[in-house]
Amino acid sequence: MSSLVIRPASIADINSIVNIRLGALSEEELVGFTVPDPNQYWSNEKLMELWDKENRLKDNAEVFVAEVNGRVIGFIVLNMEVSDDNIDNIVVAKEEQGKGVGRALVEYVEKLVKSRGFDFITTDTTENANGIPWKAYGFWKKMGYKDTGKRLVTSYGFKDIPFVKKLR
Numbered sequence: 001m002s003s004l005v006i007r008p009a010s011i012a013d014i015n016s017i018v019n020i021r022l023g024a025l026s027e028e029e030l031v032g033f034t035v036p037d038p039n040q041y042w043s044n045e046k047l048m049e050l051w052d053k054e055n056r057l058k059d060n061a062e063v064f065v066a067e068v069n070g071r072v073i074g075f076i077v078l079n080m081e082v083s084d085d086n087i088d089n090i091v092v093a094k095e096e097q098g099k100g101v102g103r104a105l106v107e108y109v110e111k112l113v114k115s116r117g118f119d120f121i122t123t124d125t126t127e128n129a130n131g132i133p134w135k136a137y138g139f140w141k142k143m144g145y146k147d148t149g150k151r152l153v154t155s156y157g158f159k160d161i162p163f164v165k166k167l168r
Contacts, residue, residue: 004101006108008055009063009075014047016072017065024094032128035156061088064108066101076105080113084162087123106143114167121167127151127159137161 009017021042030038052058061079065072074092079085087109092101113121123145125136141147145163152160 003068004066004104005068006064006066006104009065010055011048011051013063013065013072013075014044014051017063017075018042018044018047020072020075020093021091024091024097032130033126033134033158064105066092066105068096074101074105076109078109078113080116080118084122085124086113086121102139103143110165110167119166119168120164122162122164124160124162127161129157133161 022039025038027037027039050057050059052060055063057063057077059079060081061077064076064078066074066076073096075090076087077089079088082088087106090102090105092105110121123140125134125140127133127137137147140163143165145165148162148164150162152162154160
């Protein structure tokens with residue numbers, strides 16, 4: 001994917017970010033792996049409320065987008081002010097999945113985090129009540145992230161699976 005560009009998001013990217021998230025993951029697919037009705041959190045209005053300035057949200061998380069020929073095809077949310085979930089969200093448009101976009105987004109933020117002097121980065125995925133991990137589990141393993149072995153119970157019936165990756 002030679003024309004892939006990763007850049008800081010802007011408020012003008014909100015519509016693309018919301019559309020990617022809503023188009024990539026159906027509510028039915030998410031049942032048992034996330035909060036009930038997760039799509040209620042994904043609208044232009046909700047994301048606009050969370051946006052602060054430049055590519056930052058009000059909690060100081062940074063948003064980056066992947067684009068090809070000026071079209072946003074994925075995004076990643078990075079927050080280095082929390083210790084347990086630095087990569088908070090990554091979504092690639094359904095038709096672009098499996099083409100290396102997710103890998104490029106993760107490698108971009110890993111390089112950024114390393115340049116800021118951090119030695120490791122964290123993320124998580126979930127496991128449903130039957131002990132089946134969300135499909136991102138394999139992606140994180142392929143990216144060199146280590147399953148910490150912890151399963152953190154949530155009040156929604158699924159468990160969080162923390163991952164960590166050493167950068168140095």
